[in-house]
Amino acid sequence: MDSIDKAIIAVLQRDSSTPVSEIAESVGLSQTPCWRRIKKLEEEGVVAKRVALINRASLDLGLTAFITVKTAQHTDVWLKSFASTIARIPQIVEVHRMSGDVDYLLKVVAPDMAEFDRIYKKLISSTEFVDVTSTFSMEILKQTTELPLDYA
Numbered sequence: 503m504d505s506i507d508k509a510i511i512a513v514l515q516r517d518s519s520t521p522v523s524e525i526a527e528s529v530g531l532s533q534t535p536c537w538r539r540i541k542k543l544e545e546e547g548v549v550a551k552r553v554a555l556i557n558r559a560s561l562d563l564g565l566t567a568f569i570t571v572k573t574a575q576h577t578d579v580w581l582k583s584f585a586s587t588i589a590r591i592p593q594i595v596e597v598h599r600m601s602g603d604v605d606y607l608l609k610v611v612a613p614d615m616a617e618f619d620r621i622y623k624k625l626i627s628s629t630e631f632v633d634v635t636s637t638f639s640m641e642i643l644k645q646t647t648e649l650p651l652d653y654a
Contacts, residue, residue: 503548506531508651510539511548515648518552555647563611566639567618569625571606572632580630587628593621 509529513520526536543549558564573580588594588608596609608625612618618636626634 503654507539507543507548508654510536511543511651511654512648514540514549514552558611562613565612565614565618566642567610567612568637568639569608569610569622570600570604570633570635570637571608572603572634573605573630574632575630576605584629587625591621591624593617594625 506529510525513525513528522533522537522540525540526533529536531539540549558566573584584606588597593610593612594608595611596607598607599605600607610618610621612621622634622636
């Protein structure tokens with residue numbers, strides 16, 4: 503990946519709907535070579551997907567919770583059950599397998615505490631856990647989808 507690819511990625515991360523003509527101009531290429539580079543980045547999986555970022559408040563999703571999960575079972579059967587459960591709950595928007603004292607960290611968005619409670623009950627009723635703890639975001643100090651390009 504060269505500096506032009508990085509510059510293209512930087513533009514796409516800010517706004518994936520930017521016309522190829524504008525991207526090409528900003529990175530110093532003509533449209534066709536720029537378009538080819540974008541297609542190559544997509545084919546190689548560097549650009550995994552182009553999406554629209556939706557304002558959560560406009561969808562009445564003002565509550566963000568983080569659920570930490572501990573399990574005593576580290577088997578394929580348990581993991582398949584857990585994966586199936588979280589796949590059926592669209593309000594769980596991220597799941598990370600963690601190191602340390604917590605096995606999994608889940609990010610949940612919901613309109614309010616009552617809906618969060620329904621999600622929580624659905625989660626704990628479908629899979630066996632040793633411990634489940636919820637914490638709630640009070641304020642977002644930084645949130646970005648732009649990845650640093652210094653390491654590419």
